Amino acid sequence: MLEINSVRAGYDRTTVLHDVTVTVPKDGVGAVLGHNGAGKSTLLRAAMGLIKPKGGTVLLDGEDITHLAPHQRVARGMAYVPQGQQSFPHLTTAENLQLVADGRPEGKEAIAEALDLFPVLRELSGRRAGLLSGGQRQQLAFARALITRPRLLLLDEPTEGIQPSVVAEIEETILALTRRGGLSVLLVEQHVGFAMRAAERYYVLEAGRVTSSGEGGTGSEQTVRAALSV
Incomplete structure (x- = not known):
């Protein structure tokens, strides 16, 4: 559903993302994990068109949307839930x-x-x-x-500061929506267990670079934790 290919992006003269490649499966979940400052939120902002990539491409269901404005991406089925429970x-x-x-x-x-x-x-x-x-x-x-x-939902740390019971509800909602089809999710998270239960693909970001990636699922949780501990 979403292909982020060798994207470089940042703010003014500062490059935050260095040739990052991430894919989100159709009707599935792709998870991006990393510590604070790794570039996770910048990746979502680049995917949504809120910042312009300095290089690389962004494809939505095969269409090149790299140079489309955010409202044009919304019209094509993208939705973004930024960090911070905004309302x-x-x-x-x-x-x-x-x-x-x-x-x-x-x-x-x-x-x-x-x-x-x-x-x-x-x-x-x-x-x-x-x-x-x-x-x-x-x-x-x-x-x-x-x-x-939306056809594609971008979620920036939806479990941050949330009580465990609500985390479980949000997780079940994401899984239920993707199981019924028609929705793909790019999930940015620090909660490894939650992300690995939800995701088919995972990517670990460190200093704006993908340092580890693979298939999701609970079997990958220890691999991800090890990658994050480096």
């Missing part, structure tokens, strides 16, 4: 969801589907997003992205 804090949960659904032909149905995936949000529909817990805000951010009916 509009002064709007209610329902208003946050409706804001994304407005103008979409199947907006009402998409909201209903998102609430079925995260039923706690239905109970909190009238509460301002700024008053939600971190886990609830993360579920809201996830639901907002899913309302766009």
Whole structure:
């Protein structure tokens, strides 16, 4: 679904990613792991078009989207959930969801589907997003992205600062969505166990370079932990 080929990217004169190649399987999960500062978030921003690569290509389902703007990538089925459980804090949960659904032909149905995936949000529909817990805000951010009916979902550390029970819910939601088909996920994570349970492919980033990669699954967890400990 997604092919990031030999991408170099960064900010101003600073290069953060050095010829990084990552692929995400169709209807599956590709995981990128690494310590803080490894370049994981920069990789997602380059994939989403928020920063322009200095070299390399980005392909979505075989189409070269390297030079497309973020809104053009959204139109082609990409959605991005950045780090930090982002929402509009002064709007209610329902208003946050409706804001994304407005103008979409199947907006009402998409909201209903998102609430079925995260039923706690239905109970909190009238509460301002700024008053939600971190886990609830993360579920809201996830639901907002899913309302766009994406083919490819980019998730930047969705488990950061989240209680274990909600981590389990998010993991099960990702697996359920990919199992039913029509959605691929590029997951950036530091939670190795979570990432390895979800991913078919993994990549370890260190100082902007891929230092280890292979097939996902729990059998690869020790290999990944060893790569991260170097």
